[in-house]
Amino acid sequence: MRTIDYRVIKENDVFLTTDKSGDIPSENPTGLGLYMQDTRFLNRMELYINDEKPLLLTSSAEENYLATILLTNKHMEREGELLLWRESIEIQRERFIFGGILYETVKLSNFSPTRIQFKLSTVFAADFSDMFIVRGYSETTAGEYLATEQSNTRLSFRYHGTDDVLRQTTIDWDDESGIAGGEGETIFNLSLLPATSKEITFTISPSLDGSLPAKLSKNEAIKCLKESYRDWVQQTTQVKSDMDSFNKLYNRGLQDLRVLLTDVGYGAFPVAGLPIFAVPFGRDSLIAALQMISSNPMIARGTLLTMAATQGTKEDDWRDEQPGKIMHEMRYGELANTNKIPFNPYYGTIDATPLFLVLLTEYYHWTEDLALVKQLLPNIESALHWINEYGDRDKDGFVEYHQESPKGILNQGWKDSADSIVHENGDLGQSPIALVEVQGYVYQAKMKLAPILRLLEKSQLANQIELEAELLKKKFNELFWMEDQQYFAIALDRDKKQVRSVTSNPGHLLMSGILDEEKAVKVSNRLVSSDLFSGYGIRTMSSGSSGFNPMSYHCGSVWPHDNSMCLLGLSSLGFKDAANTVITGLMEASACFEYSRLPELFCGYDNVRGFAIPYPVSCSPQAWAAGTPIAFLQVMLGLIPDAVAKTISLDPSLPSGMNALAVNQLAIGKGHLAMTITRVCNKVFRVELQSNTTGYRLITNETGVPQR
Template identity: 55%
Template sequence: MNYRVIKENDLFFLTDESGDIPENHPYGPGLYTKDTRFLSKFDLLINNEKPILLSSQADKSYYAEMLLTNPHIEKEGEVELWRESIEIKRKRFIYKEVLYEEIIVKNYNPKRTAFNLSIHLDADFKDMFIVRGFQNGKTGVKEKTDVSREGMKLNYIGADEVKRELSVNWNLGPSRTSSEGDVYFDFNLEHDEEATLVLNMAPSVNQEKPQILPYGEAFNELMTSYAAWNETLTKVETNHKPLQKLVDRGLGDMKVLLTDLGYGKFPVAGLPWFGVPFGRDSLIAALQMLPFNPEVAEGTLKTMAAHQGTKKDSWRDEEPGKIMHEMRFGELANTGQIPFTPYYGTIDATPLFLVLLGEYLKWTGNFSLFTELEENVENALTWINQYGDRDGDEFVEYHQEASKGIANQGWKDSGDSMVHRNGDLAETPIALSEVQGYVYHAKQSMAEVYHLLDKEDKAAGLKKQAQELERKFEESFWMEDQQYYALALDKEKEQVGTITSNPGHVLFSEMLSKEKAEIVSERLVSKKMFSGYGIRTMAEEEAGYNPMSYHNGTVWPHDNSLIILGMSKTKNQRQAVKAMEGLINSSFHFEYDRLPELFCGYNSEKPVIAYPVACSPQAWAAGTPLLFVQSILGLFPDALKKQITINPMLPKNVDYLKVENMKIHKGTLDLVVRRTEERCETEVLKNTTGCETVMNDQIVKN
């Protein structure tokens, strides 16, 4: 990872490995909030020379530390600063929408040494879409920079008439400043003496300025918030260190990616470019978090419900009842130059909204949330039947209407992802296989809820619709010659027969027969689909296959996680374990034991080959090892029936897996699974959930 990024709530800071923001860097580094770059230049120099990087730590996405030193500096034959005389340590974090940086300088020269540090700041206040080169448009005016001995203010009035400001303050009196954003600090230190420069950078929108705390106090508050978060989580312990590291990293990254827009915490999609609400990504990441912290699902559902579509608006692909795809807050969105306020061009977020709610109820039994969201539920179901099913054939299809929207509106949303076996691109409207599974899952879940609420007409209607969808899916998507399901149906209702990972998502919905679920599971871990490191998005030898392609041959951890969970649920644990073992082995090749958004789909005879541009950390990649835990345990609670099903299978090298404080229904569950000579032994250590534990073909100790 050749950049460093830290985030807290709605503010993130992206720099190079030295901690600087070099101008014209391809990643577009900067300090961002509300889709606006509030800092576009940030250089640290010593005696006007760039320091030498010694180390750069980014194992924590909420805190970064860089260690630097000075180069050898001579002027007119005289030594001005001997090489490696000064140690420069940069420590930074974000708390309550303020960036804090501590720069500690220490003199290792035997004699007293004078030198200066200078920082060089600027802010272009560019919209995220302009920074990324996706869009240009009408923008506002940058005003004069105000500089004083105490700090600096950079100001901007946007085309949306929003006032944006960055306030920068420092604890030491500078020796020199300029209106161009140059600030110099002089030091004169004895041997082994050190001094500390503290910077605070606070963005504000329309004068809503955050409170700035002392550096130490802010850091302690941040650590306290992380300690409180950790107390809410299910605890996992295993002898297999690679799995333990993946789970710990996933939980840490998920905390960093949480944001609250006023409806509760939810995971944004990923850093650096997708630190905003994403319907599909946020919903799936919250689903992955259910075994560890169900409250994340509650915040996610409320956030999505608050922005549910209310009208027909082709500019934004909005329709009544539809759940959003992506929401942006920058200048271009506010002035209507891009349709992301929010944009609704996704076919799967609406059924996934209902799937997450149904699974949340099975974990918690919290009917009060359903009552609060019941109108949103009914609107989502109406959208599925009236707008999602465009032609009344029982299948939900997508078709782009927004001129600046997205053409392919499933999770594989790149332009070449919907490809026939002969290499031709499929034309919309397109009905995706996995989306039909989501719809089936959603209708079955909501039917069960309505039944428990004695709303039998609604329950029976949804049950009938789900059964008809199951029948038609089998009839229309099954490819007898391939013994597999089609990727999709195109506008002519012809099968898009390319062999892909998409039908694997249908396993979790339980729409497939036992026989077909086993066939699909086996195909997914076959040589052409399984790279050795994970399940590919597309099988080798297909016309569209490319191991470097974004969606046509790479390995996506989140894609694997949903498939693995479905395999576990349908009792195809052997295949689930094979896929998990591949991904666990892949993690050895990634920095900080972090699964990336995706990686190339080459066979495991080679080391893992990274995808050139991938978000890291990324929410549903962070959530992938969390679903490993649930899948290994084969644990599927149903608080509505007051029952917890457990059917474990341990991967290779995992001799035991212990979970504690897993929140289900009215209490918590603690259990451990151990490997014996012939099978797994499961012991329930504590159960205050109010649910009965049901084991399948395992030894159980209560």
Template identity: 55%
Template sequence: MNYRVIKEDDVFFLTDEKGNIPEDHPYGPGLYSKDTRFLSKFDLKINDEEPILLSSNADESYYAEMILTNPHMEAEGKVKLWRESVEMKRKRFIFDGALYEEITVKNYNPKQTSFEVSIHLDADFKDMFIVRGFQNGTVGKREESTVNENGMAIRYIGADDVNRTLDVKWNLTPIRTTDKGDIYFACSLDHEEEQTISLTMVPTVGEESTKVLKHEDALRQLMTSYKEWAESTTKVTTNHPQLQRLIDRGLGDLRVLLTDLGYGKFPVAGLPWFGVPFGRDSLIAALQMLPFNSEVAKGTLKTMASKQGTKKDSWRDEEPGKIMHEIRFGELANTGQIPFTPYYGTIDATPLFLVLLSEYMKWTGDLALFNELEENVEAALNWIDEYGDRDGDGFVEYHQEASKGIANQGWKDSGDSIVHRNGELGETPIALSEVQGYVYHAKKSMAEVYELLGNRDKASQLTADTKTLKAQFEESYWMEEQQFYALALDKEKNQVGTVTSNPGHVLLSGMLDLDRAKSVSDMLVSDKMYSGYGIRTMGEGEAGYNPMSYHNGTVWPHDNSVIILGMSKTKNQEQAAKAMEGLIRSADSFEYDRLPELFCGYEAKGKAVNYPVACSPQAWAAGTPLLFVQAMLGLFPNALEKTITINPFLPNGVNEIKIENMRIGEGTISLSVKKSEGNHELEVLENTTGFDIA
């Protein structure tokens, strides 16, 4: 299905290109809130016939517009409605929990014309896991709908004893309605006269209440929130049109994906199916946003801390101190039929929580947040040593315990993603290479904070841990023949030696010596790993390689972004530039210049090849061009030490980049970089941080 999706906070609306919800469509379009589909059918008709689509636009992801017209209509040899004589314009957005839609019909027939416009609604209140075919289970029942001239209410009582309601209101008096959700409006318009049908649809769970505003007031407030967002984020301008569009698109999409569960705004994973808190996805997206809006990282950290594991619960793969993988709010979760309340089956979210906190403090100097979350920090560190390291060998491993959980618990979580060079799948417990890098990064950074706060014993212990981990990692993961690191260690501590992108994440941790960092960087931009549009997840020629596979040969923008920033940090800037250039080129292949969740890893000839069910917009894909900016600048602040390091290197075609109002510490910096004949000239336009720039 070529879909259109808009979102605001935790409500999203997924339709076809006409703006309709075809009933029983396998893709699962609908109006969703809290993992429940509140609208499962939504058809617009003229004289009981489907209109013809002229244009469909949802490039902003918070506002959509479709233009349609009527087909030719005759009855008994007489023209009932001449073709393309009526324009039907649909405009929609979501604000404060309510969907607002306007359907404006305009007559272009020379004479007065009469016709009917009808809307056909239904709600099945299905849990998202049922809609997507992942799960069946005990569910509740529909109650009788109520319809009057002003609107209708469709009600449902779930198996969790929670009342769910879709309340629909319209502005005109219909000529007739049915209890099946059919609403008919009569229109009689002179030439170029128009009439607007305004709809509001409010999904509610339990005793929630939503204040419905006039359409114009709701839209004005929504636009104001976007203006405030733009004013609060770093502004970037470049001479490169495609890169500029990527940056602007990324910032806009991340604003759409922000949600607040009461602890501050954080990015959900992506649309349409992952508009919920995700441990690693939300944490990495917040990390990508640090140079642009560090408050998002703060909201993400506090949200994750609020759901941190407190007990041993194998049903949910929960352990004390563990950061969640995913939380769901629907009927199946509430009744314990799925373990997502939340589910904790992720090996990397806990160290990434500490990584994000440390990087947030380096950007902001906000030690108050560390003090607020210190118990969460200690619990996360304890989890790494007591539960993450399952066998006491110094490495963090995963093994699925939940019967309905996830087998592979790194970011490459498909069942075939951990594969040996002989094609055999690795058996758990699995110790992923990138996770050891996250743990090193987390412990080294936390040691620095504890030292700063005067807790030298804790700092010394963490520092000793990092030295041991570094030595063990080199001994256990390095593959001399490939001059590269293994993907993982399996249950027998044998190397899973397939050449993949995973070790590229270790570059950012600081754990690799410079010569090894260069070897890793060189491999990742070699013909084996680099498609021309980006770094593949798995090297061409490996036993498991498949350019169409979800994790074994495709290109994931977020994967590239973490690698690119690590390349920049380890002074492998030419390799970073090459990877960026490919992804920038690829953007022409995708709608609205939006990098998708992933795309196929074929060699770059013509257009990049779409992956069929990639989420778009996806938070960490939207954040990818934002990390490009940091990598291009070679910008690594440390507000705790009152230093800012800048070492710019611009990719081919990018000859100028300007940064305005980037927040570091309690001040801002503005700067520009210009490239001429390979030389980079840095000009600091403003620096109110009080920190020296080196």
């Protein structure tokens, strides 16, 4: 099992990353720290015993909201005099975040047979660096560091930024015996009898413009935090199977998604991932909400409202913004506030706008919430206008991207690295570029939106977008299809030439309905062929393509979320065997990573080694990776709700090794479903319905007809 070399906890918009000992060391090249709103409020936090770093025994942040670290002291002598026998002190650090405050309790226990005396010291520092500076994308700013304030129970760092915002880190502790040492240092001279302990609790409060968050006691804060997690569990679909690996993976996904939730005023939504993308992301947040719609559709609501609130309103090349466009990324730090970077917000994404509409249509079918659709009707119309007018910049019927901002993103699909769109001869595709999956998103959005618009008496618009979708489907199947490969090109470049790499992107088309039937069969078969399927998942690029590299970020690696988008389509079209093959591979891969957690991505090597190879820089936890096992549920059930027809289609198929699946609290329509799926034999499954308060009619397929 591969462990990560940092520990991270988060709650709302505050998160902490440390090394496995719980420290933020002074030498800190990887950007560890305490962050809020894209600013590092602590860049150093170190604990010492008699001026020596303690030894790590173990550490864990498995629960996401609570981290525990266990340490002990080194053997200490000075000029032949024993200062402290080795392993005399057990040092337990426990920390969590609640209400915008980091709580850390240091518990020191004497395990020696005699009284011991020693010095506990801590050293803090705050550089207030913008996240883009920490990541090396920009030079330092020229704000003013104000004098550090320190007393026996408080330490305060302050910084007046070039954006005229006062940022402050206030550190309090509950032991008045502490004394001020050097800059940022606190010292506690302690004496412990055998078998006794001493606790010191620190509270660290990042704040803007001097407004400190309200503080609860440690016990009250942890109680409230744990209650919020219990509430989350009660609000989400509960699943239990006879396959322990799936149960662990599903529950891990739910827990990771909970810690990644943030609310900026419009309802909870998932940020992209930790440690460097704890902000609203158009594409990432929308896809994660889509993945988890079967577990908690209210997260889709919060995501939609957040995206609608920041929808583009004007033409602004600096931000790659146009009216109706859904944003790519929102940043809140000093550089964004002073317009040094175009991320407040930045709109350089080609797929977020159609994905916004796709998520909205799915949300309606799962919730029957026509009121929200009506509320967002201006945003819908604006998004459709952007697709037709700004997205299709050359009016050829396809949606293309092109970077306008000098500090923007070159490739604006989900594979956004500079080398991700590569011709078979190795040349990089030149923009404007029409991505294959984006055309599918546009088709799906328009076709699924049309009947909903008719409910709102928007028949003319519904008819128009259906006609546009039909024309798109015909032209798409002609111009993107590579006859010699019997597969779709990843893109058309600026000269309308196919970018002829074989990639995972066409797998996203399966859920859209844009594919001709015979082409859908060929795509599904290719996804699980040996060149694309590694044994642990679908690769981003075929091993037979010239640009393939199993260690590449986007040209040969395996991304769980990418697989989940393929899975949703494989299931909806009845390709159950292929779907189960992919699910099984991803579950086997998850066992290779800490906490049985699927990372953002991993290398695309074959499974002959018997374990998945980690990618060296991968966010964990990461929202759409966490959402992947949640999407498994919808795929296994073959579940498709239809709020217009008031029906739920159910066509279950379980992966090999799973013979029973119990589902409770599955929210659809006005209520919930509870049911059990049992394997009768091979591909025949029985559905036992315990309750249905949805208001929808359940249509099941239990025939066991041979599957495609």
